[in-house]
Amino acid sequence: MMRLELVKRPQRSALFSALSPFIAFALTIIAGAVLFALLGVNPLTAFRIYFIEPISQVWQLHELAIKAAPLILIAVGLSVCYKANIWNIGAEGQFILGGIVGSIIPVLFPQFEGPLVLPLMLLLGMVGGAAYAAIPALLKTRFGTNEILTSLMLVYVAQLFLDWLVRGPWRDPQGHGFPQTIQFNDSAVLPELMPDAGRANWGFVFALVAAVLVWILMSRMLKGFEVRVLGSSPRAGRFAGFGLNRMVFFAFLLSGALAGLAGISEVSGAIGQLQPVISPGYGFTAIIVAFLGRLNPLGIVAAGLVLALTYLGGEAVQSALGISDKVARVFQGMLLFFVLGCDTLIHYRIRLVGLALTKPEAAAKLEAAPKLKEAR
Amino acid sequence: MDITVNILLTIATAATPLLIAAIGELVVERSGVLNLGVEGMMIMGAVGGFGASYLTGSPWIGLLAAIAMGAVFSLLFAVMTLSLATNQVATGLSLTLLGLGLSGMMGTSFVGQPGERLPNLDIPGLTSIPVIGRLLFGQDPIFYISIALTAAVMWFLFKTRTGLTLRSIGDSHTSAHALGIKVIRYRYLAVIFGGACAGLAGGHLSLVYTPQWVENMSAGRGWIALALVVFASWRPWRVLAGAYIFGAVWIGQLHAQAFGIPVPSQFLSSLPYLATVVVLVLISRNKRLTMMNTPASLGQPFVPDR
Numbered sequence A: 001m002m003r004l005e006l007v008k009r010p011q012r013s014a015l016f017s018a019l020s021p022f023i024a025f026a027l028t029i030i031a032g033a034v035l036f037a038l039l040g041v042n043p044l045t046a047f048r049i050y051f052i053e054p055i056s057q058v059w060q061l062h063e064l065a066i067k068a069a070p071l072i073l074i075a076v077g078l079s080v081c082y083k084a085n086i087w088n089i090g091a092e093g094q095f096i097l098g099g100i101v102g103s104i105i106p107v108l109f110p111q112f113e114g115p116l117v118l119p120l121m122l123l124l125g126m127v128g129g130a131a132y133a134a135i136p137a138l139l140k141t142r143f144g145t146n147e148i149l150t151s152l153m154l155v156y157v158a159q160l161f162l163d164w165l166v167r168g169p170w171r172d173p174q175g176h177g178f179p180q181t182i183q184f185n186d187s188a189v190l191p192e193l194m195p196d197a198g199r200a201n202w203g204f205v206f207a208l209v210a211a212v213l214v215w216i217l218m219s220r221m222l223k224g225f226e227v228r229v230l231g232s233s234p235r236a237g238r239f240a241g242f243g244l245n246r247m248v249f250f251a252f253l254l255s256g257a258l259a260g261l262a263g264i265s266e267v268s269g270a271i272g273q274l275q276p277v278i279s280p281g282y283g284f285t286a287i288i289v290a291f292l293g294r295l296n297p298l299g300i301v302a303a304g305l306v307l308a309l310t311y312l313g314g315e316a317v318q319s320a321l322g323i324s325d326k327v328a329r330v331f332q333g334m335l336l337f338f339v340l341g342c343d344t345l346i347h348y349r350i351r352l353v354g355l356a357l358t359k360p361e362a363a364a365k366l367e368a369a370p371k372l373k374e375a376r
Numbered sequence B: 001m002d003i004t005v006n007i008l009l010t011i012a013t014a015a016t017p018l019l020i021a022a023i024g025e026l027v028v029e030r031s032g033v034l035n036l037g038v039e040g041m042m043i044m045g046a047v048g049g050f051g052a053s054y055l056t057g058s059p060w061i062g063l064l065a066a067i068a069m070g071a072v073f074s075l076l077f078a079v080m081t082l083s084l085a086t087n088q089v090a091t092g093l094s095l096t097l098l099g100l101g102l103s104g105m106m107g108t109s110f111v112g113q114p115g116e117r118l119p120n121l122d123i124p125g126l127t128s129i130p131v132i133g134r135l136l137f138g139q140d141p142i143f144y145i146s147i148a149l150t151a152a153v154m155w156f157l158f159k160t161r162t163g164l165t166l167r168s169i170g171d172s173h174t175s176a177h178a179l180g181i182k183v184i185r186y187r188y189l190a191v192i193f194g195g196a197c198a199g200l201a202g203g204h205l206s207l208v209y210t211p212q213w214v215e216n217m218s219a220g221r222g223w224i225a226l227a228l229v230v231f232a233s234w235r236p237w238r239v240l241a242g243a244y245i246f247g248a249v250w251i252g253q254l255h256a257q258a259f260g261i262p263v264p265s266q267f268l269s270s271l272p273y274l275a276t277v278v279v280l281v282l283i284s285r286n287k288r289l290t291m292m293n294t295p296a297s298l299g300q301p302f303v304p305d306r
Helices: A014-038 A043-055 A058-083 A091-102 A104-108 A117-143 A147-167 A203-220 A222-232 A234-239 A244-271 A282-292 A297-321 A327-347 A359-375 B002-030 B038-056 B059-083 B088-106 B132-137 B141-159 B161-171 B173-178 B183-209 B221-231 B236-258 B265-269 B271-285 B287-293
Strands: A003-008 A348-353
Touching: A014 A043, A014 A297, A014 A327, A043 A058, A043 A297, A058 A091, A058 A203, A058 A222, A058 A244, A058 A282, A058 A297, A091 A104, A091 A117, A091 A147, A091 A244, A091 A282, A104 A117, A117 A147, A117 A244, A117 B271, A147 B221, A147 B265, A147 B271, A203 A222, A203 A244, A203 A297, A222 A234, A222 A244, A234 A244, A244 A282, A282 A297, A282 A327, A282 B088, A297 A327, A327 A348, A327 B059, A327 B088, B002 B038, B002 B132, B002 B141, B002 B161, B002 B183, B002 B221, B002 B236, B038 B059, B038 B088, B038 B183, B038 B221, B059 B088, B059 B183, B141 B161, B141 B183, B141 B236, B161 B173, B161 B183, B173 B183, B183 B221, B221 B236, B221 B271, B236 B265, B236 B271, B265 B271, B271 B287
Parallel strands: none
Antiparallel strands: A003 A348
């Protein structure tokens, strides 16, 4: 019988800390090859369609940026939460609320135009996301309620609330009964970066700026130190005078605001109106992005691009090979599994024990034994 | 009278999957492991159960397949968190995400296909007794399994030596290890039991509740089951009570929608989720109760030092 045994390293391995996302990606590719083979598709063809073709032209890179922007924005916020050992998994709901609150102006006051509209919308989106995130934070600090479950439950509530809005009070009266709001007017649409080359909009710039700002916050400022201390040892943090409750609010409000900004950027930039569903699970995929990016904002930018590619690839294999685009979800799930597994290598060496020794090994051991005694 | 019986029956049907999944998770958490993958294991059980029943024509084989699917899928979590000591919260989340994707992919060809429902119990003479006949002797087989399972887990945890050992591991894995108890082995078995239960709960959804395959048909029930365990402060009989309260909320909002109550259906649909939040708040306000019963090493990875 074979058994895995973990042996603690004297200190964390810098090598594996850097390598683990790459090993995880390689393992995902191998598992993916098996998956495609099981589906009766030549893995090489599938990989070309999945990973290469969706980014072989400039306009496609723009599509990649569109998908990556919300993932990066949300994941950057979540990384602060997870570093502080605070588990906000309701970013999907905060994303939706950001989209809804940010859309108040273009939906209810469409006659309001001008350069002020967009900044106000973005601000409202952030407020909406942060306010929604404040609920689990309040419940956790005030009553000690588990934030994992409350933040997740609020996702379902947000989805249903959006569904009600676009089918009910906010429905476009001229929309032939389709469940959607009016098309936003031009001053409420997030501009494209390079309209001649592709559709990518300012959302991607927001994502990069957010990543850099949070990186500075986490690595160069006292607040970042506070997050890390409270995350790894709440007791030490208390002695240092850091308040855990304040940190819960800080992490939830920051991640909620960024998710809300992602939400309104998506609605205003990529969609242009509110619909019953405005996210293909960005809030959940961003959890994977955060971990794949090692909870480091700059790593998250790279991870966000990779995960965005899994979305595009999923759509590509669906149209080219007739495989369900759910394959994207499978890739994403596997990737997170492998990342978490590889992270073990940072703190532990893995040893297989319980295997019978081969003859040369046994001989070597016998030989070594008396020498050890002499050495003593 | 007939309406009351019908409502009670539908409540039982809605409560059963919650009860089974929560009882399984209760055992897992009593061993000190937090598996947030209930939703994923449940949906895998649902697709596995429907698939096997659809392909073989026998919902009974579907039932077994659902259990097996949940157990095998939970093994993935067990290897990661127990053998590789990964973060349990993150691993559980990824189990849910993977389960939702994988089930969607596996179930593509089952969408819209008619399924076969597990037959209700029918004992000549007993089932036809007015009122109590159908409640006691006329329900689906998984209902009876769920009740038996709750009783069995109650007996196992609090009346057997092995159950005591399992609880001791949940309270302090270091002490248990020092006493020579095989912590990891116990936890493996607990996690697999939890997975089998979640799979069975999923099987109930696709073989009894709505005998067909719909993507994401678990609709957050796995998460509600997790909340139920907290709500029940890790006591089996309170899980039973909680599951039926939630079953009633779930059915209540469906009936309210059917009666055309002038409240938007989306608000009624969100009631079970809001109720979960409210209930969690109420229970966590009672610090003494939660502190006393929470397994002390819940969610902490354990690496035996040799």
